Amino acid sequence: MFTKILIANRGEIACRVAATAARLAIKTVAVYSDADANAKHVAACDEAIHIGGSAPKDSYLRWEKIIAAAQATGAQAIHPGYGFLSENEEFAQACATAGLVFIGPPASAILAMGLKAESKQLMEKAGVPLVPGYHGKDQDPALLQREADRIGYPVLIKASAGGGGKGMRAVDKAEDFAAALASCKREAINSFGDDAVLIEKYVQRPRHIEIQVFGDTLGNYVYLFERDCSVQRRHQKVLEEAPAPGMTEVLRQQMGEAAVAAARAVHYVGAGTVEFIVEQKPDGAMTFFFMEMNTRLQVEHPVTEAITGQDLVEWQLRVASGEPLPLQQHELKIQGHAIEARICAENPDNNFLPATGTLHVYGLPAHVTFERASHGTRVDSGVRQGDTISPYYDSMVAKLIVHGSTREEALARMDAALAQTHIVGLATNVQFLRHVTTSASFAQANLDTALIPREAAALFNQDKLGLPLAAAALVAHTLQAEQDQGAQTDATGWCDPWAQRDGWRSHGPSVRGFALEYAGAPHTAVLTTVRGNYMLAVAGQTLPLQWAVSATGALDLQLGAQRVLAHIYRNGDVAHVFTAQGAIQIVAVDALAHAGETHAEGGRLTAPMPGKVVSFAVKAGDAVTKGQALAVMEAMKMEHTIAAPADGTVAELLFAPGDQVTEGAELLRLEAVA
Incomplete structure (x- = not known):
């Protein structure tokens, strides 16, 4: 086993590798860019080396600097994580040339599977089922258009060297093909340095099911069952679960054996994922086709760890050091059900536009980090409260993984964990994830890659609380803060009664107005106080308002007959309200503070x-x-x-x-x- 490894990546995967290495008494070296000088993964490792500027091309994609850092620190091996150089055959070969172990497959396997067209041809020879399509080298746009017309619409254009949904477009009709091809090629050249594409038939009602495979240097192979990754936006995964709902033992074995055949065909070593598109027939039967092989550990590997009780990073380290696979196929068993949600800095209600900003509040659910199968909640994250999500890297903030004895139990645990995830400072998809996991299609396992557009009415622009409760939360939070401030004592213990801001009047009621902005529209809430009792008038309703501070600091809030436990955070004028029912934002409008400002943008x-x-x-x-x-x-x-x-x-x-x-x-x- 190695004594020191370098982690050629950042974020949660670098933290994940560092944690497993520490458990195995392996020292770790982090690399970091200008933007990541104070990042969590740097603190998680024993040593750290600066490798360049914030942009990936100036740092994490500079493999010569990474190899130099490994040699300078005495590391024996390099773990590439996922993304960046993890599927770069030149980097893998450069590691071997430098006498370093690349913790992944040999360069030849990465090359064979990295180009989608060539890998399709290889899989065809290995007897793995393929989707009808064009995988040739001729990239003349006119030829590609003719091939798309021959295959029949809808078709899918995919970057041959791509992955992660980049350089991919679905085209419904011939007249849209040329524009989609141009956009696809631009994105492919920017992301992968190669604008070659392939064309495939776009399978109707498809499910995306992938098989986790592992090979060692001794020629042994196993598959660690499947993951369903059908819930996607922009061809990128949102939720993953294992095992796949509705999977039969016969189909599981067929897909597993096909995945092992694919790995064996390229003499694969280490962790890899063989991705299949699964066509659902009207009679319930399923047919699978090979899509691609990801020659690295996947973002969603924790759900496989949960149902098998194995640490796949530990498997990677043992296999790379020359040890045989820890288990044989007959020793692997499925235990329970696991679901992973990708928490991203983005605005789902604005076409999933990525967001940047500072994590002013980063509250995570009380969780147990399980590395072996156990019922519970796990969070893999590469950031901490106070960190900044920059525009240089992927928008993922964290991965939330739950495990239960049944899918229903895992679903309930996921919703509870998402409800306890409080992020303030930038837009995230946390509430959108709650809407997806509680949607009829996902709850009933009616899965395909069109789930999000099919359930759009229940997923986007949802408001689970409403203006009255939102206003009540803001008003109560404001008054509580004022009362806490007024109740402060000086060094002698004296409290000025005239500093109390509790609305007391010697006679008559106290009336106070609150100017608000909610869902982009202005509103006014009027609070009337009589002998310590509050009445709140807003949105045409006048209701009694009560609250108390709970042991956790949340407000036990009651407005009329409605009662919620609300965690409220103020970030400037904006109050972020989190409850078990949902989360919203409401703005306290201070006219004096913003006098002279205008939102008019003209043209x-x-x-x-x-x-x-x-x-x-x-x-x-x-x-x-x-x-x-x-x-x-x-x-x-x-x-x-x-x-x-x-x-x-x-x-x-x-x-x-x-x-x-x-x-x-x-x-x-x-x-x-x-």
């Missing part, structure tokens, strides 16, 4: 977040219509289209393709139609 179109301008679809003088695509930006590894908010004429383009822009930067100006 300005601004960058929704920091990033790079990829292209403009218009030029000065062009007439545009509402909803028309004007520009494309790239941020957090994804492309985002900027559309016209109204009809008008382009007055001026203020940047050029390739320019880096800050959040709020004006990209172009529109003149309204007269």
Whole structure:
């Protein structure tokens, strides 16, 4: 076994590897960029080496610096994590040339499976079922269009060297193919340095089911069962679970053996995932087709760890050091059910636009970090309260994993854990995840990759509390803070009675107005106090208001007949209210503090977040219509289209393709139609 390894990655996977290595008495070396100088993974390791600038191309993608860091610190092996260089055959080969063990498959296996077209041909020879498609080397756009027409729409364009949903587009009709192909190729060249694509038939009602495989240097292979990853947005996974609902033992064995055949065909070593698209027939039968092999550990590996009771990172370290697989196929058993939710900095109600900012509040559920199968909750995270989510890396903040004896138990545990996850400082998908896990389709395991659009009415723009409760929470929190401040004593223990802000009057009621903004609209709440009793008038209702501070600091809030336990955090003017029923935000409007400010933007179109301008679809003088695509930006590894908010004429383009822009930067100006 190794005595020291270098972790060529960041975030939660680097922390995860460091924790397993520490348990095995292996020292670890972290690498970090300018943006990550104070990151959690740096503190988690025994040593740390700076490798460059914040952008991945200046640091985490500079494999020569990573190898130099390993050699300088005496590390014997490099763990690539996932993303960045984890599936880069040149890096794997460079490690071998430098006398370092790459904790992953050999470069030849990465190369064989890294190009989707070639891997499809290899799998066909190995007898693994394939989706009908075009996997050839000729990338002439006209030929690709003809192949798509031959296969029949809808088709899926996929970057041949891609992964993680990048460089992937679904096309429903022939006239949309050319534009989708161009966008796909741009994203592929930016993400992978290779714009080659393949075309496949887009399977109807598909499920995305993958098999975890493992191979050792002695030629042994096993599969550690399946994971269902069908719940996706933008072709990227949102929720994963194991085992797959509805999976039969016969189909599980067939898929497992096909996955092992795929691994064996490329002499695979270490952890890998063989991904299948599963077609659901009207009679309930399922047919599976090979999609691709991810030649690394996957983000969703914890659900496999939960149901098998195994630490897959430990397996990686043992196999890379030359040991045989810890278990044989007949020794692996499924125990219970596990679900993982990816908590991301993004706004689901705004087309999942990634978000950046500081984690002013980062409250996680009380959890047990289980590395062996046990019923409980686990959080894998690479950030801490006070850290900043930057535009340089992936938007994932944490992974929330739950395990129960049944799927129903795991679902209940997931909803409770999400309800206890309190994040303030930037937009996240936590509430959206709650809506998904409690949706009819997911609860009943009616799964396919279209679940999110199918359930859209129940998933987006949801308000589980409403204005009256939101206003009550803000008012109660404000009054409680004032009362706490007024009750403070001086060094002698004296408390000034005139400092009390409890609404006391010698005669008559006390009436106080609160200007609010809720869901983008202005409102006023009026609080009337008579002899210590409160009445709150808001949204056409007047109800008694009571509250008490609980032992945890939450407010036990009662408005009329409604009673909730609310955790409330103020971040400037915004109050963030978290309850078991849901979470909302409400703004306390201070007219004096914002006097002279205006929100009028006229004809300005601004960058929704920091990033790079990829292209403009218009030029000065062009007439545009509402909803028309004007520009494309790239941020957090994804492309985002900027559309016209109204009809008008382009007055001026203020940047050029390739320019880096800050959040709020004006990209172009529109003149309204007269």
